Amino acid sequence: MARAWKWVTGVLMTASILLAFTYSPVAVRPRFEGGQTIMVPWPEFRIFFFHVPSAWVAALAFTVAMIWSIRYLRRRDVRFDDVVLASSELGFVFCAVALLSGMIWARREWGAFWNWDPRQNTVLILLLIYGGYFTLRSAIADEDKRRRITAVYSIFAFATVPFLMFIVPRIMETLHPSPIIKTNEQSGVMNAKMRQVFYLFVLSYTSLYLWILDIRVRVERLSRSNVMEFSNEEVA
Amino acid sequence: MTWLDGALAILAKDVRSEVRTRAALNAIVLFSVVTLAVVSYAVGSFGLSPDVHASLLWIIVFFAAMAGLSRTFVVEAERGTEAALKLTASGTQVFLGKFLFNLALLGLLDLILIPLFQILLPIREANWGLLGIGLGLGSLALAASTTLVAAIVAQAGVKGALFTVLSFPILIPVLVAGVSSTRKAMDLAPWADAVTEIQLLVSYAGIMLTLSFLLFDSVWRD
């Protein structure tokens, strides 16, 4: 089953990337020029196919970490903590990817890497929470205590997410009214074909996440098993 | 209600201990006074826009909180008195007592800070009611979100800046709402303008407290 996943991911990703450059039409956007509104090509838009799914996976990974943290606290089964650790690691990476691709986008579009745009902020805060999780993990020596305490932090930190995603942006708009196009608008720009490719990307990224998650969890489990046990089995 | 009496006993004990050693209070007050003095010196006689003024207030509150709010749990761990507490009080009693202590500490900070602010970085005019409520509710939300983190940090080995690192992302909603409400107060805005901020602070405090109560035993019980 796990073997097959590798191929599924490979096929999905390859298809997504190919289609992004062939099937999906080049995005266009309105520009006001010479008293008229004309539609100009906007190839840079393609970064959205990579940026948004990354952010989506980062959020998914965070949710998985939170749920498995609850499961760990209930049953204290080490295997649940393996998932929390692996998911947090992956979430951190995808979050960094989302942030960096977002910064490239911002620089290209609006001339600055950072705009204090609420979405950028949310992704940054997510990154900080992940960072906190790993800092905490390395600060506790006893293994059981480490798992227990970091599970609590995962759950607790997750509670801030609904606030960060919905309420805080509303308040920040009054603080920093953004002269920049809000990201919502972008989805209005996508036509049917682009939307199809977009969802395919979301699927591909999710598949990628699940595949690496599985591998990472298995690595963690293997690193825990006693090497001596294996050799005894062979002898017996 | 003996349950509540137990929690209040813990609050009283922490207060009594603080009165004798003044450790947390010193850290918090000293930090805020020094920071305020530095900022005031740097700003000089320039007028401050409400934006900046509000931000400065909350920066000082945030860092002062980071300096002092973890103590209540960290001293129990460092001095080895955790065991005695665990043997006699329930998790909810301990959490409530320590949360109330942190709240009192922040309340005291607020009371000291506002007059000091008036001296060093005067607020000429403001909707004082809104300012007070914003600061008060913000402090409530601050204490509500960080008490569990303090308990977490007390369990870690190398503490250092761990409390700040872990608290900051969690406190961002509080800081945003706090700064926004204070700014509006300094802009002489009516109460109605800050409804979202107040709602956020109250609901955030509520949710964080509830979650903390639910999760505390998992941190506290070995």
Added chain:
Amino acid sequence: MVAIQVEKLSKAFSNRSVLRGLSVTIQGGERLVVRGPNGSGKSTFLRIVAGLLTPSAGTVRVATADGAPRDADWRRRWTGYLSPDLTLYEEFSALENLEFFARARGLGKNLERDQALLGSVGLGDGLHDALGTLSTGLRQRAKLAFALQGEPRILLLDEPGSNLDQAGRELIARTVVDYGQRQSAILIATNDPLEVELGTRTLDLA
């Protein structure tokens, strides 16, 4: 009458297994001595019974005469625990410590009761001195008073004689016998031969 039922108790710390499938029942009135070399799990066992540690596997159940199982709140009220790594609040006096812990346990304020308890463990003087200023022997007596607060039905003593003079050890002996007669369940973790004598039963952890 109280009974402590320990079933298949196991505890491991980061792959180091300290208790492996320990099963034993201690009835009220019994004085169980837990013996064993360093690292054999004596203190760990007592800590788990006290509720300070959760086991990796197995259970510790406490029941009273009517057979009703008793929860954590009951156990906090009726368990007395003494151990070398127990520390009371050094900035407070013995009396202040007892006052605080009495409130935490739900025993309410009662000055005479606390003073009497401290007097009975030999802390009649020095009631009001900060614990940090007292000798280790006197501090041990204060810890004993802490353990005896509320007349516990379960008494857990980990090396109770440490830091105590001859009079102190006799006090421990008298206390143990007294509480045994009151039908409390007593566990003593020790290798000291004189303390081992105090037991009605011995459990050797090896």
